Amino acid sequence: MSEAIRNRHGSQPLRVVIVGGGTAGWMSAAGISRQLRTEDYSVTLIESDDIGTVGVGEATLPHIKIFNDMLGIDEAQFMRETRATFKLGIQFRDWDRPGDCYIHPFGAFGEPWGGVEFQHHFFRALRAGIQHPSLQDYSYAVVAARNDAFEFPNEDRKSVRSTYAYAYHFDAGLYASYLRSWAIERGVRRIEGRVCDVSRDPTTGDLVEVTLQSGERIAGDLFIDCSGFRSLLLGGILGVAWQDWTHWLPCDRALAVPCNRVGALTPYTRATARQAGWTWRIPLQHRTGNGYVFSSQFIKDSDAQSALLAVLDGAAQGEPRLLRFSPGRRALAWSGNCVAIGLASGFLEPLESTSIYLIQAAVTDLVKLMPKPGSGTDPRLADEFNRLNEMQYERIRDFLVLHYAANRRVGEPLWDYVRTMPLPDSLVHKLQLYRSRAALPNYQYGLFARDSWLSVLYGQGIVPEGYDRLADAFTISKLAERLTELRNRIQTNVDAMSAHGAFIADYCRAAEAAGSEEAAA
Ligand SMILES: Cc1cc2nc3c(=O)[nH]c(=O)nc-3n(C[C@H](O)[C@H](O)[C@H](O)COP(=O)(O)OP(=O)(O)OC[C@H]3O[C@@H](n4cnc5c(N)ncnc54)[C@H](O)[C@@H]3O)c2cc1C
Numbered sequence: 001m002s003e004a005i006r007n008r009h010g011s012q013p014l015r016v017v018i019v020g021g022g023t024a025g026w027m028s029a030a031g032i033s034r035q036l037r038t039e040d041y042s043v044t045l046i047e048s049d050d051i052g053t054v055g056v057g058e059a060t061l062p063h064i065k066i067f068n069d070m071l072g073i074d075e076a077q078f079m080r081e082t083r084a085t086f087k088l089g090i091q092f093r094d095w096d097r098p099g100d101c102y103i104h105p106f107g108a109f110g111e112p113w114g115g116v117e118f119q120h121h122f123f124r125a126l127r128a129g130i131q132h133p134s135l136q137d138y139s140y141a142v143v144a145a146r147n148d149a150f151e152f153p154n155e156d157r158k159s160v161r162s163t164y165a166y167a168y169h170f171d172a173g174l175y176a177s178y179l180r181s182w183a184i185e186r187g188v189r190r191i192e193g194r195v196c197d198v199s200r201d202p203t204t205g206d207l208v209e210v211t212l213q214s215g216e217r218i219a220g221d222l223f224i225d226c227s228g229f230r231s232l233l234l235g236g237i238l239g240v241a242w243q244d245w246t247h248w249l250p251c252d253r254a255l256a257v258p259c260n261r262v263g264a265l266t267p268y269t270r271a272t273a274r275q276a277g278w279t280w281r282i283p284l285q286h287r288t289g290n291g292y293v294f295s296s297q298f299i300k301d302s303d304a305q306s307a308l309l310a311v312l313d314g315a316a317q318g319e320p321r322l323l324r325f326s327p328g329r330r331a332l333a334w335s336g337n338c339v340a341i342g343l344a345s346g347f348l349e350p351l352e353s354t355s356i357y358l359i360q361a362a363v364t365d366l367v368k369l370m371p372k373p374g375s376g377t378d379p380r381l382a383d384e385f386n387r388l389n390e391m392q393y394e395r396i397r398d399f400l401v402l403h404y405a406a407n408r409r410v411g412e413p414l415w416d417y418v419r420t421m422p423l424p425d426s427l428v429h430k431l432q433l434y435r436s437r438a439a440l441p442n443y444q445y446g447l448f449a450r451d452s453w454l455s456v457l458y459g460q461g462i463v464p465e466g467y468d469r470l471a472d473a474f475t476i477s478k479l480a481e482r483l484t485e486l487r488n489r490i491q492t493n494v495d496a497m498s499a500h501g502a503f504i505a506d507y508c509r510a511a512e513a514a515g516s517e518e519a520a521a
Helices: 023-035 063-071 075-081 118-128 140-146 172-185 232-237 301-310 355-369 379-405 413-420 425-437 450-459 469-473 476-495 500-508
Strands: 014-019 041-047 085-087 089-093 101-105 167-169 189-192 195-200 207-212 217-219 222-225 242-244 253-259 269-274 277-283 288-294 321-324 328-330 338-340
Touching (some): 014 023, 014 217, 023 172, 063 075, 063 167, 063 355, 089 140, 101 140, 118 476, 328 379
Parallel strands (some): 014 041, 014 222
Antiparallel strands (some): 089 101, 195 207, 207 217, 242 328, 253 321, 269 277
């Protein structure tokens, strides 16, 4: 290598080779090329058009805005190009019992009063029999979602309009293409081809190069496995063990089909519990995404397909596509000089739209822990990455398991099984704390803290036996007055918001959205 392309450390750039060009591959390529100097890190991405991508993954969490902002992406342009809509949370229907409905919002429930978290005041009010004790009324995001309303959150922290965040529903294929163009323009090298061989260093076991079907060989210092469920490098070549979580999350298949758009654009994802799993509904500008995530132990594929087609809002756009998966994760996401990101590192069903978030978290952690050019591999970096990755997966797993375990759908075999199965110890601990004291998990790192747990625990019928006695400092009449004032303040503000559909039309309407709504709407 000539001196001219040596970096400021006097060493050659670290050669990062990404195998796979789905959402994980292109988010990794974009994140690395944006945050690290190109003279220190060269990025090559290999993808196979023949194999293609998983082609699903349309609902996101608010963190994705941080990722897009970090890349400097123009939001309105990105939303037009990916036919995106806004998302304020997820509506869960029929999870506790048929007929029930609650929203898990991207935002807070209430406000802490007198230094005491809101849920303690709420449960005190509930016990005292104060009128209007509907938890959902005290979340701005829930009330806005119920009204099909959307506006950007207010930056004034004192305003009730600042108490929520938002995410997007988008076309996953278009998002990966968008990032691909973005990354290639910034120097990422893309190679189309199928990896058919991988060579390793006989002494260290590290990966050295991959060979494509065309015979081309691509050498690297760090390999990122974004090859999807195949886990070509981490699982296949390095043989890192799979931790299977089917006993806690029995769904192992999904059928996915888009349909024509009908009616108002809802600013939320819908997840409806069904006989052997649940169906999703994701509104995009030009169509609605749908799917049935189910357990093959409890329903036949053909029956699941009929059940899915029976609940579409509009005419199906083609035949449902069947996807098979196992819930779980690789025991290590980083082994030697190989890091797996995306489906290659693990999979948790899309009930809380967490997979793209897990990709983002892994890219962020990898950038922070990236080996320095010329420094060789340092196992401590891998250990820290694996620690963080494990924590993320286990916390999300517990949260997903909660949705299943807390049900009263007695007499339905899947639901009877998940209600009575032994739970992970970490989940049992959280449930005990909540049941006895209304205490909720709160942590800085990772997903799903206080408000998320509260929405699902209470939404699925679990009422704690006690609450923080500091909440008793308020008189009951003062508490009732404050609750009424907050509820009215939220409703009045939401009533003044734009309709979500009108907001989209004004801000980021995609050309394809025009005329996409069914005439019958
Ligand atoms: C039913 C379902 C619904 C989902 N819904 C959501 C959701 O709503 N929200 C969310 O956040 N996530 C969701 N996900 C997860 C989401 O789809 C994935 O996390 C995301 O698409 C990332 O996938 P990936 O890039 O890891 O893999 P893939 O999209 O499968 O990409 C793999 C890449 O590797 C390449 N490749 C494989 N083998 C080779 C080879 N030998 N040589 C060269 N290239 C190769 C392929 O060509 C492709 O480019 C869902 C997943 C499923 C299964």
